[in-house]
Each structure stands twice: as C-alpha cells, then as structure tokens.
Amino acid sequence: MPRPDLLLISNVPAPLRAALAERFTLHEGAPVPGIRAVVGGGMAKLDTALLEQLPDLEIVAIHGIGHDGIDTAALRARGIPLTLTPDVLTEDVADLAIALMLAVHRRIAANDALVRAGGWSAPLGRRASGRRIGIFGLGRIGHAIALRAAPFAGELLYTARSEKAVPWRFVPDIAALAETSDVLVLAAPGGSDTQNIVDAEILDRLGPDGVLVNIARGSLVDEDALVAALAEGRIAGAGLDVFAHEPQVPEALKAMNQVVLAPHQGSATEESRTEMRNLVLANLDAHFAGKPLLTPLG
Template identity: 45%
Template sequence: MTKYDAVQIAAFPVPESYTAPTDLVIKALFEESNPQGWLEANGAGIPVMLSHSGVAVTADMIAAMPDLMLVANFGVGVDLVDHAALERRGVVLTHTPDALTDDVADMAMALMLGGIRRIGAGDRLVRAGRWSTPLTRSVRGLSLGILGLGRIGSEIARLAAAFGMDISYHNRSAIADSPYQYANSPVELARTVDVLVAAIPGGGSEPLISDIVIEAIGPDGLFVNIARGSVVDESALLDALENGSLGAAALDVFMNEPKIDPRFMALDNVLLSPHRGSATEEARIRMANETYANAANCVAGRSLVDIYRQR
C-alpha cells in the first residue's frame, strides 16, 4: 500500500501550468467516489490534510486520520473547518493570508470604484445600444469605513488613502498608533461613512453586518464585501437594495455560492463578482506554494508559517 504524506481533499484552483512539488506523496482524495470511506480505510499514518477554503473539513474526516498533525488550508478563510475537532486532537491549522492580501485589496478597490462610478450599469447601457451619462460621485473626499483592519483591511486603507478618502475602521479593539479613526461598533462606523467595506473573517454564529448596520449606511451609501457572504444578513441586504434604504452594493462573496439568491439579478444598484478576490495567477501560485511548503515542513519536522489562531 502506498504511504502518503498528505491527502488533498479538493483541487486547488491554480494555473494549468502549475505542478505540485515532488517532495510530497499526495493522495487526491477528491478523485475518490467515496472520500470519507477511503479515509476510514486508509487514513492511519497520514500526517497532513490539504484543504481548500471552499470545502468543509469535518469532524468525521479528522476522526478518520488518527495520525493527523496538520491541516494546511489553501486560502485565508477557514470558516468551513471544524475548529473544535482540531482543538480536541491538538491538530495545527495553517492558512495563506499574506499570499493573497494585495490582490484581494485590489479587488476591494475595483469594486468600490465600480460601485461609486456605476461601471456595471454603464456597461449594461452600452451593450443595450443606449448612451447616457447619469452623474455619479467622485471618489475623492468620500469617507471609507473598513470593518476589519487586519492584513487586507490595512492594505485597502493604504490604497484608499491615495484616492484622498477619509478612513475610519472598527475592530474588536482599537489598534495602537493607527492613523485612522476608530469607531466603537459596526453601526457607529456605518453611520459616519459613505462606503463600508467588509474585510472580516467569516464563521460567526450571527452576521456582524445586520439589518441595523445596513440601514445605517444609508440611501446614498455603498456596501462592499470581499470577506464572506456569512458576515452580512443577506436577506436584509437585498431588502435594503430593493427598497432604496441602501444606495448600492458591490459584492465578491455571497451566501450559498455559487447558487446565489436570484433577487440580485434584478437589481441595477448592485455590482456582482464571482468570488474573484484572490483569482490571479500570481496569488494562486503563492497560495499553493505556501500550502505545500507547510505540508512538507510538517512531514520533515520543520517550523510552519501562518498558523491560524482563532480570535
């Protein structure tokens, strides 16, 4: 029987030219018709699971691998991982936040600019054979609120500052020496800005961006989400976009991806993107290289990078 260093539970979305490193013996679990059954029969002796942010890592999977030491996650989001099961076993979880910071922040800016200048609506007008130039707003001088001033949020702030935006943020606590204004709550932040960007981790039991927060952004405001669909009350978001209590939204993430709520399709005040924040060749190669490197380091007893720690 083949001795595997790792099982990979999902294919990584990398460029076609990319090849996995040859210093690891990897079982492509996603090619099995019954992945859980394969794990239960063969999981002993395998120290690493290679996961993907869009695929669940369940307690049953973890239980089927008694020698598991590491779950190396391709991507920054780990809301589909059973953290309690890993903690009970003492299994380390890594992810790849630095590998995609720049590209996700760039996507946030693209969505923000597209939402403010109504790029999507303009594209649809031209394609329909129409030509009109309704006035939009200038980005310069607008106020930007960032919900989650971590790696990605900080890079969004740096980019937005170059556009002359007035920046504030909310975290669980204020960041010492931050040059940006701190808001004590998501609602307070939403009430004081023209644009609210969500850059927080998913996985909470309740969406942090509630109907009250959405209402506070206001009928002239823009909501941008490059975080996770689960961070916002999507039903309340749709209601607000439909009734005009929220001016517009620009979204790269949704609940129940890729089968998103059809109500979005009828709205002209929302810019939709199919979760493309990290979808550059450069980012995906960095993500894969780091994920495989952590797997190889675990097998060899070397130190790991980007260990995930719950907040």
C-alpha cells in the same frame, strides 16, 4: 517509499492538484484509512464528525486564509497543526475591494453592459473621492484596503477588536461605523461572532447614499435584508465578491444595476495563486520533512 495519503476536502486549483499528486496519493470524498494530510480551499468544511474519521491525520493545509469552516478547537485538542496562506493574497484582495467601490460609484459594470448593447446615454454615477470610508476589520487585508483608500477618502474610519496605532479614526462598533460612513467595507473573518452582523439595522444606519463592499465572507451579511435594502433604496449600492450560499447568488441581486458582482475572486490573480500554491506545498513539505511550518495558525 510510499507516498503519504492526502484527502482533498474541497476543490482546489488544477495546478495545486497536479503538484499534490506528485507528492501524495490523493483521495476525495469519503475518508480512507491512513489519511495523514488534508488540503482544502478557504471555504472548506472540516468538522468534528469528519475529523473522527481521520485518526492518522497529522496536518491540515488551507489554500487561503478563511478557516471558519474548520473545527480549530478539535484540531488543537489533537495537536494537529493548521496552515493558511496569509500575506501572499493581501494586496490582490485589497485591490479588488477598491475596484468594487469604484465600480459601484461610477457604474462601471452597468455602463459596460449598456455600451455592449448598443446604448450610449447612461444615468449619472456618484463621486467616489471625498467619501467617508469605514472598514470593518483592520487585519492584514483591512489595513491594505485602508492604505489604498486613505489618499482619496474624505475620512477613513475603522472598527476592530481594539484600537490600532494607525492614523485613522477608531469607531468601537459596526453600528456606529455604518452610521458614520458613506462606504462600509467588510474585511473581517467569518464565524459565529460575525454571522449576519450586517443586518437591516446596520444597512439602515448606512443610509440611502451608502454603499456596501464585501470581500470578506458572505456570512457577514443578512442577504435577504441586503436585497430588501437595495430594492427599497435604503442603501445606494453594493459591491460583492462573496455570498451567503456560494456559488448561488440571489436572482434579485443579479437584476440590480446598482450592484456589482464577482465570483469570489479576491485572490484570483496569477501571482497570488502561484504564491498560495507554493506556500501550501512548502508547509506540507516542511511537515513531512520534520521541519518547522512556515505559516501555522497561531
């Protein structure tokens, strides 16, 4: 029996590629006739123009939770399911958010570079405990960040589409959240609703002692405004796992020792990537066996 044709629309980890190659005939680049499945990472793009070239498409499986590059309305109109890999990466992304926050306050990266270069005398860091920590977006990942931050936060605040049944203080919008927080952690989805939502005004509200942590999407932050705020001391520092034009990172950010940078590594642990791979494959296997999908987007 011939293997179904599958189109890769972005790079995926080598173990996932190998597993897909055992089940499907893989294609990359321009679509070919007969494509029945599409797989990509969380930054993958699948717009109307590409969908029109895939008349036989039956399922889209994303290796990640980001789907702001996917035309979900067009998929729904054609009855094509979209699957993600939620939950399995939540804990690791939340861990990284806390790690970035601590690394910025305690100058972990800068001090590491200093010692490796033969130095020893370092500027003072900042106390991380007792801070007012504001989380923008209290979905799965935001909630996991809050659980980790709550024991050492002076106060924990959050902004979401609606107030949740949680013990932390709800703040109705990001402007008020930034004004009230010492640390602003971004954990909201990308997309038009959040494009550049952290602009110069929000950064000024965060203030000269404030720290920005972004493990969500680079699109949430006006990157030029962030560079300016950091350079002018209008905020104290930033911990960034995501950027506006990945993998390009502004040279100005690279030169700032009050900034900690990571190459979009939120889910990059052996455990998460194994579970993500297994979930992508399980969704595809279920579809082609005529069984219910494990994690379709609702």
